[in-house]
Amino acid sequence: MRTKFEHLQAAHCENGVTTNLLRGAGAQKLTEPLAFGIGSGLFFIYVPFLKINKGPAIAFRTQPGLIFKRTCKALGIPIVRKKFNSKEEAQKVLDECLQAGIPVGCQVGVFYLTYFPKEYRFHFNAHNVIVFGKEDDQYLISDPVMETATSLSSYELERVRFARGALAPKGQLYYPKENRIVTDDQIRNGIKTGIKRNVRDMLYIPGSIAGVSGIRYIAKKIKKWRDKLGPHDAGLYLAQLVRMQEEIGTGGGGFRYIYGAFLQQSYEYHKIDALMEISKSFTKAGDLWRTTAVQAAGIYKGRIGSQQDYNVIHDYLMEIADIEKQAFTALSKIKWAK
Amino acid sequence: MKKEEIPQDPSALNKLTKEVCYAVDQSGKYVTELSTGWEVKANALDVAWEDIEERISKAKQKVLNNEASPILFFIELRLMDIPIVAAYTGFWKWQVKQHLKPSVFKKLSEGKLKRYSEAFNISIEELKTMEVHENQI
Numbered sequence: 001m002r003t004k005f006e007h008l009q010a011a012h013c014e015n016g017v018t019t020n021l022l023r024g025a026g027a028q029k030l031t032e033p034l035a036f037g038i039g040s041g042l043f044f045i046y047v048p049f050l051k052i053n054k055g056p057a058i059a060f061r062t063q064p065g066l067i068f069k070r071t072c073k074a075l076g077i078p079i080v081r082k083k084f085n086s087k088e089e090a091q092k093v094l095d096e097c098l099q100a101g102i103p104v105g106c107q108v109g110v111f112y113l114t115y116f117p118k119e120y121r122f123h124f125n126a127h128n129v130i131v132f133g134k135e136d137d138q139y140l141i142s143d144p145v146m147e148t149a150t151s152l153s154s155y156e157l158e159r160v161r162f163a164r165g166a167l168a169p170k171g172q173l174y175y176p177k178e179n180r181i182v183t184d185d186q187i188r189n190g191i192k193t194g195i196k197r198n199v200r201d202m203l204y205i206p207g208s209i210a211g212v213s214g215i216r217y218i219a220k221k222i223k224k225w226r227d228k229l230g231p232h233d234a235g236l237y238l239a240q241l242v243r244m245q246e247e248i249g250t251g252g253g254g255f256r257y258i259y260g261a262f263l264q265q266s267y268e269y270h271k272i273d274a275l276m277e278i279s280k281s282f283t284k285a286g287d288l289w290r291t292t293a294v295q296a297a298g299i300y301k302g303r304i305g306s307q308q309d310y311n312v313i314h315d316y317l318m319e320i321a322d323i324e325k326q327a328f329t330a331l332s333k334i335k336w337a338k
Numbered sequence: 339m340k341k342e343e344i345p346q347d348p349s350a351l352n353k354l355t356k357e358v359c360y361a362v363d364q365s366g367k368y369v370t371e372l373s374t375g376w377e378v379k380a381n382a383l384d385v386a387w388e389d390i391e392e393r394i395s396k397a398k399q400k401v402l403n404n405e406a407s408p409i410l411f412f413i414e415l416r417l418m419d420i421p422i423v424a425a426y427t428g429f430w431k432w433q434v435k436q437h438l439k440p441s442v443f444k445k446l447s448e449g450k451l452k453r454y455s456e457a458f459n460i461s462i463e464e465l466k467t468m469e470v471h472e473n474q475i
Contacts, residue, residue, distance in 0.1 A: 009355075009358050010358060011357065011358040011359065011360060011370075033360070033368070051419070053386070055386075107447045111416075111417070116354060116355065117351065117353040119350035119351050119353050119383055119387065120350065120354075120383075121417075122374075122417055123417060123422055125419065129466035145355065145357065145358075146354065146355040147356060147372070148355075164422065164425035164426045165422040165425045166421070166422075167419065168425065198377065210404055235385065236385060236386070236389055239381075239382040239383075239385040239386055240382075240386065242378060242382040243379060243382045243386065245381060246376065246378070246380075246382075247377040247379055247382075247383070254359065254360065257339060257359070257360040257361065257368070258360050259370060260360070260362075261360050264367065264368050265368075275468070278429075280366075283339070283362060286339060287339055290339065290378075293378050293379070293382075294378055296378075296380075296382075297377075297378040297381050297382065300381065300385045301385075302379055325475070
């Protein structure tokens with residue numbers, strides 16, 4: 001059996017799942033950048049006392065699940081979301097959905113995801129795919145970061161749906177409860193709310209480790225990494241920063257570009273020139289994140305590595321913080337119609 | 339980033355797919371384009387894997403020196419840590435720490451060894467000998 005579903009590739013898994021599921025449920029005009037922006041996806045956080053894969057815990061996007069939740073809410077599409085204790089029950093509910101013609105979003109762990117190359121298989125449990133059919137024992141899988149659809153056996157799917165550890169998926173699945181007609185007005189309002197919420201998250205979040213102040217915070221920390229950790233471990237930390245920033249499914253520099261694209265697409269719904277102007281600032285921020293990555297690569301490849309080279313990263317990051325602060329401040333000052 | 343500047347470097351990702359990138363075209367409009375990868379991040383992944391390989395071989399040596407049980411080796415081989423092993427096996431973290439001692443490991447029941455072998459996706463024999471014959475995990 002095969003549900004009515006169109007696979008579209010995206011830069012990021014949750015954006016892709018959100019866009020693909022909601023397009024099927026009535027939001028035909030939804031794009032990846034719109035889903036990302038309406039869901040206020042842009043973020044930065046560095047949690048100093050937490051370690052991921054023995055390196056620093058850094059995220060360039062909002063908490064997993066929120067983009068989907070917020071976008072559904074903004075577009076007025078009700079959602080069903082379930083977790084399971086029993087593997088049999090998890091498969092039964094999935095099969096029933098497919099039988100009823102509903103494509104289903106599933107949270108999965110990457111470590112046992114057999115179609116991923118070994119190099120990418122870490123214990124990361126917040127990946128998202130859509131199951132859109134079943135043929136014999138093979139589930140048809142739309143992994144949004146891939147060019148084409150793929151498949152997993154029922155055993156393979158069960159194993160990734162019940163991966164253990166941090167953010168364990170517990171078989172979680174989710175799908176739009178019913179199709180709705182999504183109006184341009186809903187998208188228009190969603191854009192406005194999404195931007196305002198993102199301004200709040202980046203500029204006004206309390207504490208010093210998140211938002212724009214989080215970028216400044218890690219900049220100051222990185223300056224000390226060489227002395228504190230030694231060149232070898234400092235290089236590992238920088239490599240982790242770059243992977244969190246640029247790697248498929250996370251992409252910090254990439255997220256800044258998606259946000260730039262979001263603001264351009266927002267202009268179609270709100271004829272406000274500032275949106276087009278501010279979009280350029282996010283392009284600039286994205287470019288500078290990439291420049292930072294090149295500098296970091298110089299260090300972890302061992303081409304450079306003096307304290308001065310770490311200071312350069314600090315300076316880039318401070319500049320990024322300034323650009324993003326100005327951009328979000330400008331967004332906060334937009335006079336919305338009505 | 340301009341569309342023409344999207345890197346097209348070889349990377350491990352090529353085995354699977356190309357990735358979507360957002361960039362601006364000549365008129366400044368955002369478009370998407372596929373990329374095969376970027377050297378800078380391919381290197382970052384290489385660095386991470388070099389570190390993993392190093393940790394695996396250190397763990398193996400520790401087991402051979404009788405300073406740790408084979409569980410340490412498999413924790414590194416499977417990119418896990420104690421909380422992840424505890425989550426997969428159902429043991430408490432302090433129990434896993436105990437089982438890392440060779441003397442405690444030697445006395446583990448078949449049932450407990452089985453829980454580890456399932457978590458690491460290996461046989462009990464492989465768990466004891468550290469000789470893994472794997473094609474698929």
